[in-house]
Amino acid sequence: MRNKIVAGNWKMNKNSAETAELIDDLISTVKPASAEVMIAPTFVNLAAAVNKLDGSSIEVVAQNMHFAESGAFTGEISGDMLRSIGIQTVILGHSERRAYFGEDDALLAKKVDAALKVGMRIIFCFGEELQERKAGDHFNVVERQLKNGLFHLNASSWGQIVLAYEPVWAIGTGETASPEQAQEMHAFIRKTIATAYDESVSQKVTILYGGSVKPGNAKEIFSKEDVDGGLIGGASLVAADFAAIVAAAQ
Numbered sequence: 001m002r003n004k005i006v007a008g009n010w011k012m013n014k015n016s017a018e019t020a021e022l023i024d025d026l027i028s029t030v031k032p033a034s035a036e037v038m039i040a041p042t043f044v045n046l047a048a049a050v051n052k053l054d055g056s057s058i059e060v061v062a063q064n065m066h067f068a069e070s071g072a073f074t075g076e077i078s079g080d081m082l083r084s085i086g087i088q089t090v091i092l093g094h095s096e097r098r099a100y101f102g103e104d105d106a107l108l109a110k111k112v113d114a115a116l117k118v119g120m121r122i123i124f125c126f127g128e129e130l131q132e133r134k135a136g137d138h139f140n141v142v143e144r145q146l147k148n149g150l151f152h153l154n155a156s157s158w159g160q161i162v163l164a165y166e167p168v169w170a171i172g173t174g175e176t177a178s179p180e181q182a183q184e185m186h187a188f189i190r191k192t193i194a195t196a197y198d199e200s201v202s203q204k205v206t207i208l209y210g211g212s213v214k215p216g217n218a219k220e221i222f223s224k225e226d227v228d229g230g231l232i233g234g235a236s237l238v239a240a241d242f243a244a245i246v247a248a249a250q
């Protein structure tokens, strides 16, 4: 049985007071779950979130990190810094990082190595854009992103990897991939990993779906065989919605 995960990517939302308030609401609304539950507030609120959730089953994770251990990289945050405040998991390769901050596959491969080096677990995001899907290129795009970002790793490192398929056209648009489209791509991802590694690596890796997951569609998407939970944007900012999505992952 694969681990199920429901993770909330808060993106650049919630100041310090709002973060504390949403966490209080999550503590009272998210029911104990068989899925792992994670939230990713902004960097400045991570330490406070870790302290507030000490002893809770909700894990606090980071939205990004730099590939270097330290040095002259003004405005950046290293994996060691994240570890030092109790963060064990980092999201890498989100489409917004790729699109707005120029993060390409080669840079992401360096970030993956850096995160593993400090013992972090990685939620690695990837997915095609609308024109790529329309052109029938989505499988090639996803295969390329996986290959360039992750396939240099040894099989033994895959225990630290969680995948998040997020078709760019479904992020923040209200347009969700249909459960069938999600399943089709997740099965393709598993097949691609089995070819590059073996069946045991591909069957063990948790693959999340992300893109306009809401309380109303979560259960159907999560019920698909190769969908092991979700990476949630907008709906993770409303405690009742996030709690309902966590419940849908049982």
Ligand SMILES: O=C(CO)COP(=O)(O)O
Pocket: 009, 094, 166, 170, 171, 172, 173, 174, 210, 211, 212, 213, 231, 232, 233, 234, 235
């Ligand atoms: O980008 C996402 C999660 O990382 C998905 O965002 P939405 O759920 O707002 O579409």
